[in-house]
Amino acid sequence: MYDFQKTQLEFIEHIKDPDNKPFKHPVESRRMDIYRDLFFNNIKGFLSSGFPVLESLYNEEQWNSLARQFFATHDCRSPYFTDISKEFVEYLSNEYELQAHDPIFMKELAHYEWMELAVSIRKQTQKWDASKTVSNVQMSQLASVVSYQFPVHQISQDYQPTEPSEAIYLVIHRDSDDKVDFTLITAMTAHLLLTIENNEQLSIDSLNTMMIESLPQLDAEQVIQGIKQIVEQMIAQEILVPYSISE
Template sequence: MPSHFTEVQQQFMAHIRDPNHNKKPINIEERRMAIYRDLFFNNVEGFVSSAFPVLKSLYTKSGWQNLIRLFFSQHNCKSPYFLDIAGEFLEFLATSYSKQSTDPDFMLELAHYEWVELDVSVAQAQEHEAALQTNQVTNAGLLLSCLARNLSYTYPVHTISKGYQPESPLTEPCYFVVYRDSDDEVQFLSTNAMTALLLSIIEAQPGINLNLLCQEVARHAPQFSQEQLYQGALNTLSAMAERGVIVTKS
């Protein structure tokens, strides 16, 4: 049987999360309860707003508050850390949120694009990864850095603003690599379909070498000769190695 203290805790948190549907514990005065309600909600709203400034700008103040309130009251966060709140909000949008007529169709893609900057900024470097020199690309085992993300979107997420909200997807996806450079600054690099394919194969087959990589690419792009694929992949991966997007095993 739960203790009285446990019951009060559960009532307290249920009221904090959703005060409209859960009564406060009877022994806590309203003034103090209001302080707790505002403190918890405002902290969460602040972290989400700082992580998704463009998405927030597309909503009225009340519309944004309502969205955060739904997240706050409905989503069960898996992490206790404030730093993870943005990722939890993205998961909420992707898995349990019912899109409203006032939400843009590109909502989830834009949210992901904004979140990935935070994700890369706090990613932990891995000891098994070593910098890849450009003259090593031809022979080394290739890895996508743990500090890099290979991304594609059907909307031009990098251009969306309050003044520009596309109504339909692009005819071709837009591709990006988001990575943390040697100065620990997050960089956004626009790429293309072939670069995205190269990186996706490397990500799926860590340690693959250039020759095997080109054979894999040839299955998707049979219109190119092996020599064309090899030279194109070498040039692209050399540039990615210089940026630290591609690494090798230490």
């Protein structure tokens, strides 16, 4: 049994890193080629579909090398294919060292593209209160507030910033038609949304009080009117969900 397990581990190591981990057992090279290509191309396919903008910034050799390094060195904790993109983001954030040809915003762009994927497959259990008077709101389970140092929502082959900017705040969200989009927001709107997200069963009156206390430099009535406008906009975009307190 030990020999069999040892052979299995050697086979896995070779499949992940064939250049540095030779497989010394007598297996027909044509068959090994099939295994090597099948596993690697599956992983690279998930990365290409999950990070199309990031991939577009590399030539084929560079992208293959990055995918191979991830495949060979990262120990994925999840057995689900849908989590490969998340594992890749964690790999870039915690293990990967930027190379000379990597864009400086690489890690943030990867996180942004992963967030779009994550929001697209999330499940929602919230119920929508259709009443005209909104007295309570909560953050949609299909929306996330994120912040970056680079304008990741604008990056393309034609636009690649080389220096960080002021903090960029975005809400990545999915609507009832399953369309994933982003909304560029201000720091105040981000603070408001995070306040709602971090406080369950939050009434508008309580939200007003909390925001007035956190913004003492502003007139209270000005804050209340600003909250009203933001909440209405966010509900229209299905970023916030109005609900009945009886639920």
